[in-house]
Amino acid sequence: MRTEKINVASITRIEGKMNVSINLDEEGNVAQAQAQLLEFRGFEAFLCGHHASKALLITPRICGVCPVPHHLASVKALENGLGLEPPRPVAMLRELMLACEHVSDHLLHMFVLAGADLLLPDLPLAQRGLPTIYATYPQVLRQVVSMRNVTQTIISAFGVQAVHPNAAVPGGLNKGMTEAERQRFLKGVRQVKETLLKLCDELWFPRLRKAMQDYAGLGRLDTYFLALVSDDRMALYDGTVRIIDPGGSVAADFPAGAYLDHIGEKNINYSYAKAACLPSAGASDGMYRAGPMARVNAAGVAGTEQAGRLMEKFRSGFGQVAQETLAQHFARYISAVYAIERAEQILADPGITEWEPAAPAEYKAGEGVGIVEAPRGLLIHHFRWDDDGYIRAANIITPTNANAGAIDFSLKQVAVRSIRSGQVDREKLEHEVGIMIRAYDPCISCATHALSMEEDLFGINILDADGNLHRK
Amino acid sequence: MKRKATLAIQDLCACDGCEVAMADMGHVLLDLLDDKVDLVYAPLFMSARDYGEVDILMLTGVARTEEDIADLRQVRQRARYIVAFGSCATFGGIPGLANLHEQATLLETAYQNAPSLRTGEKTIPDELLSALTGEILPINAYVDVDFSLPGCPPPPRLLADFLERVLKQVTLKEK
Ligand code: SF4
Numbered sequence: 313m314r315t316e317k318i319n320v321a322s323i324t325r326i327e328g329k330m331n332v333s334i335n336l337d338e339e340g341n342v343a344q345a346q347a348q349l350l351e352f353r354g355f356e357a358f359l360c361g362h363h364a365s366k367a368l369l370i371t372p373r374i375c376g377v378c379p380v381p382h383h384l385a386s387v388k389a390l391e392n393g394l395g396l397e398p399p400r401p402v403a404m405l406r407e408l409m410l411a412c413e414h415v416s417d418h419l420l421h422m423f424v425l426a427g428a429d430l431l432l433p434d435l436p437l438a439q440r441g442l443p444t445i446y447a448t449y450p451q452v453l454r455q456v457v458s459m460r461n462v463t464q465t466i467i468s469a470f471g472v473q474a475v476h477p478n479a480a481v482p483g484g485l486n487k488g489m490t491e492a493e494r495q496r497f498l499k500g501v502r503q504v505k506e507t508l509l510k511l512c513d514e515l516w517f518p519r520l521r522k523a524m525q526d527y528a529g530l531g532r533l534d535t536y537f538l539a540l541v542s543d544d545r546m547a548l549y550d551g552t553v554r555i556i557d558p559g560g561s562v563a564a565d566f567p568a569g570a571y572l573d574h575i576g577e578k579n580i581n582y583s584y585a586k587a588a589c590l591p592s593a594g595a596s597d598g599m600y601r602a603g604p605m606a607r608v609n610a611a612g613v614a615g616t617e618q619a620g621r622l623m624e625k626f627r628s629g630f631g632q633v634a635q636e637t638l639a640q641h642f643a644r645y646i647s648a649v650y651a652i653e654r655a656e657q658i659l660a661d662p663g664i665t666e667w668e669p670a671a672p673a674e675y676k677a678g679e680g681v682g683i684v685e686a687p688r689g690l691l692i693h694h695f696r697w698d699d700d701g702y703i704r705a706a707n708i709i710t711p712t713n714a715n716a717g718a719i720d721f722s723l724k725q726v727a728v729r730s731i732r733s734g735q736v737d738r739e740k741l742e743h744e745v746g747i748m749i750r751a752y753d754p755c756i757s758c759a760t761h762a763l764s765m766e767e768d769l770f771g772i773n774i775l776d777a778d779g780n781l782h783r784k
Numbered sequence: 785m786k787r788k789a790t791l792a793i794q795d796l797c798a799c800d801g802c803e804v805a806m807a808d809m810g811h812v813l814l815d816l817l818d819d820k821v822d823l824v825y826a827p828l829f830m831s832a833r834d835y836g837e838v839d840i841l842m843l844t845g846v847a848r849t850e851e852d853i854a855d856l857r858q859v860r861q862r863a864r865y866i867v868a869f870g871s872c873a874t875f876g877g878i879p880g881l882a883n884l885h886e887q888a889t890l891l892e893t894a895y896q897n898a899p900s901l902r903t904g905e906k907t908i909p910d911e912l913l914s915a916l917t918g919e920i921l922p923i924n925a926y927v928d929v930d931f932s933l934p935g936c937p938p939p940p941r942l943l944a945d946f947l948e949r950v951l952k953q954v955t956l957k958e959k
Contacts, residue, residue, distance in 0.1 A: 324827040327800055354890035358881040373878040376801020376937065420807065424829060441830020443823050446814060457810045464808055474808060475801040475937055 325425040325441065325746075327377045327755040332745055334727050340734025345723035359706040364390055364675065364697040365482070371693065371708070372476040375755055377420070379476045380413035380467060381686035384549065385693040387480040392569065393680025393695070394673055396483040401664045405485055407549035408658045409470060409477070410684060412463035414548065414651035415504065416474070417687040418604075418644050419463075422516060423456045426641065426750040430519040433526075437743060452515065455507055462500035466655070469493060481670055488667025498659040505652045509618060512645055520645075523747075524638050530729075531637035531722030531748040534558040535599050536590055537606035538575075538714065540685050541565075545615030546607050546650055548685045554610045555590060555600070560633030568683040571692055575709065587716040588709050601718045602689025602711040603753065604647035605640045609633045614646070616653035622646045637722050640751045647687070675701030686711055688755055712754045722748050789954045790838040792825035792863070796852050796923070797879055798845025802870040803828045805937035812944045820951055837862050839954045842869040843929075846879050846920045853917065856926040865950060868922065868929045871936040878936070880920040887916060 337343040355374055359367055367386045372379035384406055391398065398406070421427070428440035431452075435444060446453045464474040470487050471477030479485055489497075535558060542551035555563040555574065566574055576591040576598075590598035600606075609632075614620040623646055630639050658664060679696040689711030696705040726748045730737040793803060803826065806813060817823060825835035841863035847853050859866065871877040882890060923929065933946055 324831045324833070325829065327828065354882045354885070357885050357890040361884070370878060370881075373799050373801070373936065376799040376804045379799075379801065420804075428831070438831050438833065441832065442826070443817060443830065446817055450814075454811070454814060457814060460808070461810045473937075473939055475804045 325428060326750060326753070327375070330749070330754065332723060332749075334723075334731070336731070336734070340731075342724060342727045342731050345720060345727045356706045356708060359695070359703050362703055364695060364701045364703050365673070367693075367695060367703065367706070368480060369476075369478060374708070374710075376475050377755060378413060378417055378686050378688065380409050380471070380474075381684050381691050382693070383471075383477050383480060384410055385682040385684045385686075385691050386695075387482060388568075388682030388684065389680040389693040389695050390482045390673070390682070391680065392682055393678035393697070394482055394675070396673065398483050398485075398670070399666075399668075401488075401666045402483075402485050402670075403550065404658050404661065404664050405470060405489060405667075406480060408655055408664070409467050409479060410548050411651040411655040411658070412466045413474075414685075414687045415463045415508075415648055415655070416460050416467075418648035418651070419456055419460050419508075421687075421750075421753050422641070422644060422648065423452070426753070427516075429747055429750065430516065430523055430641075433519075433523070437746070449515075452511065455511060459504045459507055462497075462504050463652075463655075466497050466500070469497070482673040484670025485667065489665050491662070491665050494659055494662065494665055498656065501652060501655045501659055505618070505649070505656060508648065508652060517645070520641050523641075524636075527638060527744070527747055529636070530744060531726050531751070532635060533637070533718060533721045533725065534635050535601050535718050536563065537609045537633070538590075538600045538602050538690050539606040539610035540683065540690065541611050542615075544612035546611040546613075546619070546647075548651065548654065550684075553683060553690065556606075556610050556633060558633070558635070560609070560631070568681045568692075571681060571683065571694070571709075575692070577709065577713065588713040589717060599717040599721070600714055602714040603640060603643070604687075604689075605634055605643035606689055607650075607685060608643045608646055614650055616650055616657070619646050619650035619653055622649060637748055637751050640753070644753070675699070688712060688753055689714060710755065712752075715752050715754060719749065719752055719754065722752075786955060788820055788822040789840060789951055790822045790824050790835075791840045791842070792835040792838045793823075793828075793842045793844065793869070794825065794859070795827065796843065796845035796856075796873070797848035798870075798872055799878075800828055800844075802842075802844040802872075802937040805935075805940050805943055808940040809944050810940070812940075816947065816951075821947075835862070839863070840865045840867065840950060842867045843873050843923055843927075844869045845872045846876055847917055847923060847926060848879070848920065849916055853926050856923060860927050865930045865954065866927060867950070868924060868932040870938060871934045873923045874932045874934040875922055876920045883920055887918075 335344040371382040467474040471479035537556040540547040540551040541554045557563040614623045681694045692709040694707040730741040868874045
């Protein structure tokens with residue numbers, strides 16, 4: 313069944329392209345809501361036949377918004393299969409790159425992509441975006457740019473270019489950090505921490521609180537959560553994978569290599585994204601979410617000072633396990649603060665400047681899994697290669713695959729608020745769908761890494777019970 | 785004061801890294817917005833759904849569907865200068881690697897052979913399938929471009945220099 317489209321709605325400011333289709337039942341009420349991710353690219357297929365070492369350069373191109381976690385998940389997968397363990401300074405510098413990417417990416421989302429809704433709630437939807445934010449809050453945007461400049465420069469210091477990095481090799485990094493750089497970056501990172509906390513205290517957080525009141529309960533649903541933890545603390549680069557059940561208890565802790573025992577995927581016939589699930593808990597019950605809120609829900613404690621303080625505040629508001637969809641914004645703020653504090657901790661250690669070039673890796677037939685926390689959540693790379701090191705099979709599960717199922721459920725819940733007995737409040741619908749979807753911060757390029765079907769940016773289709781376009 | 789040049793950034797099948805490189809121009813980008821550039825369309829950064837006629841159109845990514853090609857065929861008259869922005873648009877880039885495989889292989893790998901797929905969950909999505917292009921080509925196969933700026937993505941500084949030049953061209957022609 314191919315659905316037609318009516319009016320393209322303005323759900324922009326997400327990474328990639330998505331349509332929303334809403335099916336009505338006989339009475340004209342919402343029967344089903346579907347997010348259609350409209351890209352397909354075939355990375356798993358075209359990685360095959362390339363030398364495994366090339367995966368490090370190919371996989372970042374899955375996503376220009378979060379290339380570092382793809383780069384690092386790939387190198388960890390190779391090391392896992394080659395039996396290599398990078399020296400401690402290397403692991404720390406990689407974590408530093410990843411932490412900086414989290415900060416850059418969260419800043420972009422907090423102050424521009426979703427930020428437009430928080431900072432310009434009175435402006436008509438179509439006018440919200442970078443130029444109007446800049447026109448209204450020039451100093452704020454200047455500060456955001458200065459902060460991103462620090463974190464992107466740190467990534468570029470090892471990676472040649474922050475997008476797309478070329479930094480890691482199996483067992484090492486192409487380049488180390490000098491003591492002078494370390495001191496300069498440490499100063500920069502401290503400045504970022506200060507600015508971020510101040511800006512959020514004074515402006516961003518009060519706006520979020522207001523939005524959470526205005527849209528209370530929007531898209532709420534109960535799910536499992538999946539995130540990396542390390543000794544019960546939040547973790548980005550290394551740790552065990554933890555499953556939290558909808559009630560907030562730990563359902564499982566497992567190492568990267570065991571992911572196939574816990575995580576499954578199913579195809580969605582209306583979307584190019586596969587939906588990840590936890591098969592042991594059944595299809596829709598096994599729906600899980602990944603991302604900042606999963607990281608906050610999964611960890612017992614943050615492990616850094618300011619993030620810890622914010623996490624207590626978060627828990628006092630939402631309990632042991634937060635399920636409110638809009639709480640994801642708050643969690644993203646915690647995640648940004650955690651990441652900048654981790655960057656500071658790492659840079660404060662003079663030991664990270666000890667660097668030696670890694671010996672070239674020797675390939676024989678092997679297989680490996682690499683898992684890291686991308687800004688949007690748990691990212692899994694899995695490669696198998698032959699005796700000469702050429703990739704024979706690849707599997708990639710991204711955080712937006714994890715959230716695909718949850719987004720559909722949240723959508724239905726949102727649609728019900730503006731559709732009753734065939735009457736559609738279109739303005740409200742488009743507006744709330746956008747607000748809800750951006751809370752997930754989906755990355756369509758990542759979720760559909762697997763072809764690329766392009767259609768309009770974002771459309772909302774409403775179909776009646778016979779599958780015909782509903783126009784009202 | 786001189787009129788600002790209007791700029792649209794339209795992405796095809798892309799990774800959005802080219803847009804992020806533009807964001808990474810940082811203060812230079814904001815300076816341009818101050819007095820030289822009127823950004824009218826860039827879906828990653830703003831909600832505007834369309835653009836009318838612009839001075840500069842930057843196209844990123846590759847055409848992956850017949851619909852993309854149809855889109856490309858009608859942008860020429862809407863822009864004074866068209867830029868193939870990034871290696872994807874200029875050469876086909878990393879998504880062009882798909883040319884090495886049959887389309888069926890691409891689909892089967894993703895939707896039937898992935899080890900994490902549950903049994904009984906292996907139907908290839910079809911509800912939306914509109915025709916994929918058989919081959920990925922540089923965008924100048926479909927539309928005349930005035931400038932090509934390769935790089936995956938072009939480094940922010942190069943991008944800044946490039947924009948400076950194109951903007952000069954725009955104002956020069958105005959006199
Ligand atoms: S050229 Fe590179 S950075 Fe730009 S869209 Fe293509 S893959 Fe992404």
